[in-house]
Amino acid sequence: MSELKEITSLDLAALVASRVCHDIISPVGAITNGLEVLDEEGSEDMREFAMDLIRKSARQASAKLQFARLAFGAAGSAGAEIDLGDAQVVATGFMENEKSDLDWKLARHLMPKNFVKLLLNLILIANQCVPRGGTILVEMEGDPKLPSFTVKASGVNPRIPLGMKETLSGEEPERVDAHSVQPIYTLLLARESDMKLAIDKDEETVLITASPV
Template structure:
């Protein structure tokens, strides 16, 4: 029978101090939700990329043509765009990381998903990933209110961001928007509204308090 020696005890007996990870305070602990978001987005992107490559090869060889292939191509492209957007909104954002202007323009441009929301974000250079994360979460909150379509303008200010959504009519849940102003997160928060809780957490990290104003046809978020 083989006896496996405890490596920690063996190291202690030999006078070698075992390696221990440094203890982190509450403010230094890793953001497990963000890390999980990054992991899922990464793992989902690989098979979707493989499908996209396969569809492209089918098109080049002429083995498959017609509306069916076009539908698959559009669906794959839509999935890739959404996963990239989710990775920015839900994923980890380390200091020093940025999101390129090209990626932001590609993710906010009208796509094959039939989105009826026009996003006007005149970005000209890379945006710090932590800032992009907050803006993408804000866009998701505003998209929840633009159930029938509309327009969103994103502007960078000297002290933060100003994002304005406008439409002929909106669907606003006061309980969800109250979360952004420091209100409690309801125990029955639905999955399709989780971005409100995550955006509130990002807002709590910022020195400037959030300012939200609205009417029947417009909502403005300043942070």
């Protein structure tokens, strides 16, 4: 693969927006299905089932949107800082709907927004590495102004998704689309933050690190 080429800001924005829409289509569609059942069914059991589906799907959609707002959104003006406690809340809410458990070991600090966005995107990548579920351990060393992040994904048959290692190292992916944009976005965040990324695997764990250049 060749070196990753620059992506225009318009293309990047369009691809990230497509990724976010893809993530929330399923729970929003489930809400619509639940409302249709309420309109059509007279059975009390079916109405209760529909209400449970709507409640669960609404929570899931809200959690995904709150996570995306912090992980992909502007999150304030240039130079803004984000409370790691807020990041933990949205990460925990997001992971409640996933197969893996989140083990967040970071103390509460204010941190430059791009570091926080980078960390949340590393959690997304780690979650892809344990499709059968497991534990995602999140740790940090160093000063909040110059941190090093370690994210470990442990579970049954962990894997590094095809092309992920190459993309995070800066190589051009085979395709640039809504599926591949998230690791590309993560790489761009790392570059903007003067961080280098690495991802490696042993039998039971995928280890993802972000450290100062």
